[in-house]
Amino acid sequence: MSDEIVDATPEQVLAVVEQMAGLPWPDGDEWLEWEIDGLEGQTSFLMHVLPLAATSDAAALAAFTAPVAALADQRWGVRHRFDATRFTDGADTASYDRRSAPAGLVRSLGAETAVWWRSGSDAVVLIDSSAAALRTSKAAVLVLPVQWMAGPGAEEDALRSPLVADFLSGDENRVLSAVWAVFETRDPEVLAPLARALPAVEKATADVELGGALVPNRSNLDHALARIRLHDRGVCLCAAYLSHQFYDPAKEEHRRHVRVVATVANDRQWVPDRVCECRDCGKRFQVEQGEYHYTWWKWTEISAAGA
Numbered sequence: 001m002s003d004e005i006v007d008a009t010p011e012q013v014l015a016v017v018e019q020m021a022g023l024p025w026p027d028g029d030e031w032l033e034w035e036i037d038g039l040e041g042q043t044s045f046l047m048h049v050l051p052l053a054a055t056s057d058a059a060a061l062a063a064f065t066a067p068v069a070a071l072a073d074q075r076w077g078v079r080h081r082f083d084a085t086r087f088t089d090g091a092d093t094a095s096y097d098r099r100s101a102p103a104g105l106v107r108s109l110g111a112e113t114a115v116w117w118r119s120g121s122d123a124v125v126l127i128d129s130s131a132a133a134l135r136t137s138k139a140a141v142l143v144l145p146v147q148w149m150a151g152p153g154a155e156e157d158a159l160r161s162p163l164v165a166d167f168l169s170g171d172e173n174r175v176l177s178a179v180w181a182v183f184e185t186r187d188p189e190v191l192a193p194l195a196r197a198l199p200a201v202e203k204a205t206a207d208v209e210l211g212g213a214l215v216p217n218r219s220n221l222d223h224a225l226a227r228i229r230l231h232d233r234g235v236c237l238c239a240a241y242l243s244h245q246f247y248d249p250a251k252e253e254h255r256r257h258v259r260v261v262a263t264v265a266n267d268r269q270w271v272p273d274r275v276c277e278c279r280d281c282g283k284r285f286q287v288e289q290g291e292y293h294y295t296w297w298k299w300t301e302i303s304a305a306g307a
């Protein structure tokens, strides 16, 4: 592939990706070459690799991969982010983190991050270096067992998480700071350890005195725990907007969770409603802002076509 993007629609790419999980594995260090529906790829001991592009036209590549990612969202739900700069162990490192293997491939294509989805016991990873301003931008899809994308010793990780420690501390201030941290994040690296420690967190927080002036902080804690459960079930975290009144669309946009795509006049309120689109799954919400001792926001899901 010298300077080209594969000639396939997003639907065709995903149809091939879905068949990649069934490909045979090679013996030892060799690479197996294969072709599915006209697209060619290779398989190593670790992963099936479908090259999508090597091109000087970064904009064209970005336009090609965006609908592939959107279709993958529909197919597999939650889109995870993978930071390849965090995992740089060599194979001889004593505390080798297995994420270093896929991370090395992501970096070799010129990208620092990738996105991935869980498909059964596999991970589907989309790498696209078109944002890196390289002479040649590359893109590929990897299919590999999901363990390679998750950290080692998941249980130990959970106990090392500072947020888990805060929730377990029994200290009002530490618990509340952890609650607000959970409100602000969609990062699976932060939420996964909390999900694994959830039974312990529920037990440890059941009797903590949390106070709260206008709104009991207990309800904020309950919502933070509900958010962790949504993550654990693979539900996009925009689902949380419907059940809490403190999601400020401006802050959610700043966190890059949503895009404000329109405003709609609202006769009842000083501030027009905002139409927000989830950056992870594309769902749209109309958000009313009001005042009642404090500022609140009411999120209502709308169909994308109606906006």
Ligand SMILES: [Zn+2]
Residues within 6 Å of the ligand: 236, 237, 238, 239, 278, 279, 280, 281, 282, 283
């Ligand atoms: Zn969403």
